[in-house]
Amino acid sequence: MKSISERRSQLRQQIRKTRQNLTALDQIRAAQTVTQKALNLVAERHAEHIAVYLSFDGEINTRPLTEALWAQHKNVYLPVLHPFCKGHMLFLHYTPETELIPNEFGIPEPRLNVKNILPIHRLDIIFTPLVAFDRQGNRLGMGGGFYDRTLQDWHHQHFIPVGLAHQCQQVDKLPTESWDIPLFDILVG
Numbered sequence: 001m002k003s004i005s006e007r008r009s010q011l012r013q014q015i016r017k018t019r020q021n022l023t024a025l026d027q028i029r030a031a032q033t034v035t036q037k038a039l040n041l042v043a044e045r046h047a048e049h050i051a052v053y054l055s056f057d058g059e060i061n062t063r064p065l066t067e068a069l070w071a072q073h074k075n076v077y078l079p080v081l082h083p084f085c086k087g088h089m090l091f092l093h094y095t096p097e098t099e100l101i102p103n104e105f106g107i108p109e110p111r112l113n114v115k116n117i118l119p120i121h122r123l124d125i126i127f128t129p130l131v132a133f134d135r136q137g138n139r140l141g142m143g144g145g146f147y148d149r150t151l152q153d154w155h156h157q158h159f160i161p162v163g164l165a166h167q168c169q170q171v172d173k174l175p176t177e178s179w180d181i182p183l184f185d186i187l188v189g
């Protein structure tokens, strides 16, 4: 019998490969569907401060959503790896003028500037990347535990965490760890 962590890393590899193999047309359609669902949720929650992420590795493309949010004069934020608190993230204001520099994983992020940090408790929605999810709303990420740490205890906070995913990322039941807390919702494209 394989350990939970072995099963999680095997699943991570398998679904990342499937996701990377989606066609350009699949990607465009999925992003359109998810953008519409996300904008509906933003309106329903009267959300003003919204965290997104810059997509890579076949993740749902958040660019159309980001541009729609800017057009609605919403405040948009991106995760930035914490410079010395290993495994933690900060959320920085993101505008079309924001200068981006690649982090240690090659994902572009805003240059760290204390003036642009928004404390997590002021966010209304955190749109969350994920590799795999199940019907219960559990998520499996890239394996760094970054979002796990940010989202722990979210029921006692103001924001809601909402995953964005392709249909092919759904599994029957994820092998979960003690720190996994189901998301508020997962929008599927």
Ligand SMILES: Nc1nc2c(c(=O)[nH]1)N(C=O)[C@@H](CNc1ccc(C(=O)N[C@@H](CCC(=O)O)C(=O)O)cc1)CN2
Pocket (backbone or CB within 6 Å): 053, 054, 055, 056, 059, 079, 105, 107, 129, 130, 141, 142, 143, 144, 145, 146, 147
């Ligand atoms: N778009 C996006 N941004 C994000 C995340 C994400 O999942 N998606 N993260 C969500 O947590 C954080 C970054 N987490 C990551 C964790 C591992 C790897 C990665 O590529 N790992 C390599 C091996 C490790 C290495 O190169 O040091 C791999 O798996 O091949 C990338 C991002 C913050 N920003």
Ligand SMILES: Nc1ncnc2c1ncn2[C@@H]1O[C@H](COP(=O)(O)OP(=O)(O)OP(=O)(O)O)[C@@H](O)[C@H]1O
Pocket (backbone or CB within 6 Å): 008, 139, 140, 141, 142, 143, 144, 145, 146, 147, 148, 149, 152, 177, 179
């Ligand atoms: N709430 C937490 N507090 C402390 N450590 C944690 C927490 N959540 C996860 N970790 C640590 O982070 C590591 C990676 O966790 P896991 O495999 O669940 O990441 P993931 O959900 O795939 O990644 P991510 O959240 O970055 O997308 C684990 O080995 C675990 O020790």
